[in-house]
Amino acid sequence: MNVNKAEFVISAVEPSQYPEDALPEFALAGRSNVGKSSLINKLIQRKNLARTSSQPGKTQQLNYYRIEDRLYFVDFPGYGYAKVSKTQREQWGKMIERFLQNREPLKMVMLIIDVRHEPSKDDKMMYDWLKFYDIPVCIIVTKADKIPRSKWDKHIKMIKNTLGTVPSDAMVLFSSETGLGRDEVWSIIVERIAEAREEDEQQEEQEVRDEASE
Structure with a gap:
């Protein structure tokens, strides 16, 4: 996907601050420091829309970025910093957790894992949360350029086993340096938007049928 328009919108803490235009x-x-900001910047082909920092734990709110007036990226605070x-x-x-429970426009969470390291307890907790709330997840394994290609499969297997993934989970090997995985991530996003639109239409049709039968 070619991105011509991308903008930072708000750093939100309370639900009252979240955008109300219902974009996915x-x-x-x-x-x-797992590379969330670098991932956003590579996806939109900008160098510094999402600010990267050498200081872990800097992001303390939900940072909203509007892309092409079609969707939002929502950057969560990084966890696990001592x-x-x-x-x-x-x-x-x-x-x-309140966001995951209640945010209706949320269509998917991209869980970012560093390919070099075994997923942490916090990573596992986040994955389990997503499964509990039945939220679609795409696992993006970053920093692929940091290890030899010959070790990719071994590290991917370790990540799958630690998280306890299921076959339906999308997983993408990614590098913000080389662009590996960028097109694949965009394909997953576009497909998920189409699926969500179809789900909404089916739900509306069901509600109409329910009302007619009352």
């Missing part, structure tokens, strides 16, 4: 939302979740206080971690956890 695709959230990015992962541990601090210098963040326990109180702040709990606040972030409540904010994210």
